[in-house]
Amino acid sequence: MPSTPPNFLIIMSDEHDPRYMGASGDRFIRTPNLDRLAGSGMRFREAYTPSPICVPARAAFATGAYAHDIGYWDNALAYDGAVKGWGHALQDAGIRVESIGKLHYRSSEDEAGFDQEHIPMHIYNGQGMVWGSVRDPLPSQQPRGGRMLGDRIGAGESTYTRYDASVTDQTIDWLESASGDDKPWCLFVGLVAPHFPLVVAEEYLALYPHDALPPRKLHPRDGHARHPWVQRHHDFWPTEDQFHDEEERLTAIAAYLGLVSWMDHNVGRILDQLEACGLNGTTRVLYTSDHGDNVGHRGMWGKSNFYLESAAVPMILSGPGVAAGINDTPVSLLDVQQTVLDNFDLDNAALDPDLRRPGTSLIEIAAEGATRNRAVFSEYHAAGSPSAGFMLRKGRWKYHHYIGYEPELFDLESDREELHDLAADPAHAETRAMMERELREICDPDAVDRAAKADQARLIESHGGREKALFVGAPAATPVPGTNAKFGD
Numbered sequence: 001m002p003s004t005p006p007n008f009l010i011i012m013s014d015e016h017d018p019r020y021m022g023a024s025g026d027r028f029i030r031t032p033n034l035d036r037l038a039g040s041g042m043r044f045r046e047a048y049t050p051s052p053i054c055v056p057a058r059a060a061f062a063t064g065a066y067a068h069d070i071g072y073w074d075n076a077l078a079y080d081g082a083v084k085g086w087g088h089a090l091q092d093a094g095i096r097v098e099s100i101g102k103l104h105y106r107s108s109e110d111e112a113g114f115d116q117e118h119i120p121m122h123i124y125n126g127q128g129m130v131w132g133s134v135r136d137p138l139p140s141q142q143p144r145g146g147r148m149l150g151d152r153i154g155a156g157e158s159t160y161t162r163y164d165a166s167v168t169d170q171t172i173d174w175l176e177s178a179s180g181d182d183k184p185w186c187l188f189v190g191l192v193a194p195h196f197p198l199v200v201a202e203e204y205l206a207l208y209p210h211d212a213l214p215p216r217k218l219h220p221r222d223g224h225a226r227h228p229w230v231q232r233h234h235d236f237w238p239t240e241d242q243f244h245d246e247e248e249r250l251t252a253i254a255a256y257l258g259l260v261s262w263m264d265h266n267v268g269r270i271l272d273q274l275e276a277c278g279l280n281g282t283t284r285v286l287y288t289s290d291h292g293d294n295v296g297h298r299g300m301w302g303k304s305n306f307y308l309e310s311a312a313v314p315m316i317l318s319g320p321g322v323a324a325g326i327n328d329t330p331v332s333l334l335d336v337q338q339t340v341l342d343n344f345d346l347d348n349a350a351l352d353p354d355l356r357r358p359g360t361s362l363i364e365i366a367a368e369g370a371t372r373n374r375a376v377f378s379e380y381h382a383a384g385s386p387s388a389g390f391m392l393r394k395g396r397w398k399y400h401h402y403i404g405y406e407p408e409l410f411d412l413e414s415d416r417e418e419l420h421d422l423a424a425d426p427a428h429a430e431t432r433a434m435m436e437r438e439l440r441e442i443c444d445p446d447a448v449d450r451a452a453k454a455d456q457a458r459l460i461e462s463h464g465g466r467e468k469a470l471f472v473g474a475p476a477a478t479p480v481p482g483t484n485a486k487f488g489d
Helices: 032-040 054-063 086-092 159-178 228-236 246-276 335-343 362-368 426-442 445-462
Strands: 007-014 042-044 096-102 116-121 185-194 283-289 315-318 325-327 376-380 389-394 397-402 408-411
Touching: 007 246, 007 335, 032 246, 032 283, 032 315, 042 362, 054 086, 054 335, 086 096, 086 185, 086 335, 096 159, 116 159, 116 185, 159 185, 159 246, 185 246, 246 283, 283 335, 315 362, 325 362, 335 362, 389 426, 397 426, 408 426
Parallel strands: 007 185, 007 283, 042 325, 096 116, 096 185
Antiparallel strands: 042 315, 283 315, 376 389, 389 397, 397 408
């Protein structure tokens, strides 16, 4: 580590399945800027979200702690800065730390670990999707009506694409102003794409003609039976059944891919500015996302399950002291906490010593090489789930544990696409039991389920009870600053 630590730039997109990236081996997607970032640094091939939905994932990211340890369960129970994280540690050390763009915390009024938040996107009206907290019992269908992906799908622009353009413009200006700084800084940049609405400029949509789109795997119309817990989520919000026709469904796939390329374009503008300002030699860059997106596989859209499409995230670290290559150690957004502190040669001394922070610095992992047997954990307690769900990835195995439902077990060495559930196979009974034991070393699943539902029950009561809470919050996705709850205009 040099005497003066590198600057640290974190770019977080929203809902980016990392397999839609040229650096991951996809020859169809167009992501030249992410590819060049990966080519200059370390790509962590086995990276996961701590929760496959925005707000809990981002609270865990902010603090380095499991969502169930800090009680940020869903998209209405958002990070408010009460649990100190890496941003607070930087502030305590006198390091400039700011954000531009989407954070998805509770409110800009909270002390969330940034000296300044530029055009922040937080949960709607400081209360988020309260209706999604109604899970015990779970309504038969999403109470707000409408289509999760938005009324319009296809070519054009939305408030989200305009917002990302503004975030990128402000980041470029910020880097220009920071180029004369003689002290290191940390900047978080939050882009929304490729999060729905699935609306993108024609030049990006045209990159993905319908007749060239790769097929979606395990579609129910081809005989696939969804796991009952996953089926319950689909029944709650049956997005796949709400397309007007097959043409619109294909347009939705193409638009998601187009949004990935649009996001890549904005990342490229930021990287170009970093170089133009002469900062690339003194700045580490981390690119990641909060979770993935199913994009029609298994007839599912959005996130909210533990299959790779939803639970895997991109993770690329580049800059001083980081060798180029690919690392197969399983990692998580929880590792960002320790990575930021490591970059600035800080420790956790200013943070709560009694709170578990299981992360390891990605700088350290990149230097040490792959350790495939590391365990990585994820959990879900949010909209559309009748009970808690948990994921454990360790070695070649990936285990999904559902309260009140049978588990799933996948061998990622022989079945990377998770096509064959081995949980009920007697030949894998010992592995299933081993993975459950490993999971229970992290938490008691039943106790965590009860704790989540108890906190959600208190939230629902504070809004006047179940029937009123069902109609509180933005209907589908968070509107950008200065607009109303209709996000797709």
